[in-house]
Amino acid sequence: MNLFPHTGYRPLPESHPDFDDLSSLEADLFEAVGGAGQFQERLRSFFRSAIDEVIDTARTGRYFLSDLEKTEKTYLGTKFEILLRDWLQVPHGLVLDLLIGAREVDVKSTTGGRSGWMIPPEAVDQLCILLRMDEEQSVCAVGLVRAREAYLNAGRNRDAKATLSSEGRHNIWWLVQGFAYTPNFWTLIDAGLRERIMRHNGGSRRLAELFEHCLETPVSRVLIASIAAQDDFMKRIRRNGGARDVLAPKGIALLYSGTDRELMLRLGLTFGYREFLSYRPKNAEEASWLREAGHID
Known part of the structure; x- marks a missing residue:
């Protein structure tokens, strides 16, 4: 069964030696x-939250991943691991990054190419969650693999780490590929609107300016x-002084x-976990829904 049509979902065949392990890991992740x-809803905001936390606009005055130092970009992998552990509500493993059920699972991420x-x-011969993100395109991939020695390239770096070979990548159980996550908000507006938003003295006015001019645009906490x-x-x-x-x-x-997830779904909106979105009703029925919920006057 294709759980996620049109998202690159590609499980391994039942005849594959890793099928039982990876199908069980998938089931635990979904649970x-x-x-x-x-x-998918949570995945949309997962990468956005991690990247925004590392950019840290409030303290640094920076807006884009490209503004970061090389060492900060390297830290993204650790941030993904931390947020994934919190997302799944699982402890750190004794050896690897996560303990999911009785399994030790490592988390590997890349902002680069396919390998x-x-x-x-x-982590060799252990279960791994593979994360890949492309901030320019705002797309990601998430896969599961048992990183068997046979799936790895022969070469090692100075830390004795290896990459998956082209043949080895055929053994990845893909949950999503080319999946659109919430883009960096600042890439969706021009510099003029950004300055218009940020020039207000109060936080409430800045947020009101943002949401008035950027309808139906997901914004992370x-x-x-x-x-x-x-x-x-x-x-x-x-209310009571806010946007x-x-x-x-x-x-x-x-x-x-x-708090408004069911209403947002009824309105046909696309959003991620714990994201804000402004919306102007398109007809009288939608207006009545929003008015009954206390969102518009």
Whole structure:
């Protein structure tokens, strides 16, 4: 069964020697995030949150992954591991990155080409989750593999790490390939609008400006914190002095997938886990839904 049509989902055949291990790992991953249906929704925001946290606009004044130092980009792999552990609510393994059920699982990531995962000696013959992201295109891939020695290139780097060979990559169980995750918000607007948003003194006004001009654009909690630039950044979203007080009278709803998920799905919106999105109703029925939920006046 193709769980994710048109997303590059490609499990291994049942005859494959790794089928049982990887199908079981897939089932555990889906169970941890609330089922296969929620996997994509959470994946959309997973890479965005990790990258935005490393960019750290609020403290650094930077907006893009390309602004980072080389060492900071290297840290992305660690950030993916940390967030994945939190996402799945699993502990660190004794040897590898995660303990999923009774299995030790390593997490390998790359921002490069198709074979950029570096497999360390301790992960050889072990289960691995492979992550690949392309920030310019805002697409990712997630695969599962048992990193058998036979799947690796013969060469090793100075840390004795090896890459998957071209033949070895045929043994990856792909959950998604070329999957669109939430793009960097700052790449979707021009410098003029960015300056217009950021020139306001108060966080509430900055957020109201953003959401009024960027309808149906998913925005991460990390970005909200960066734009609000205040410890109580969530207060800058709410009513009673927040951005919603500015937007609601204009007929613009400010929705949050953490509390408004079912309404957002009913409206046909695409979003990730714990993301904000502004929306202007397109007809009287949608307006009534939003008004009943207290999102517009």
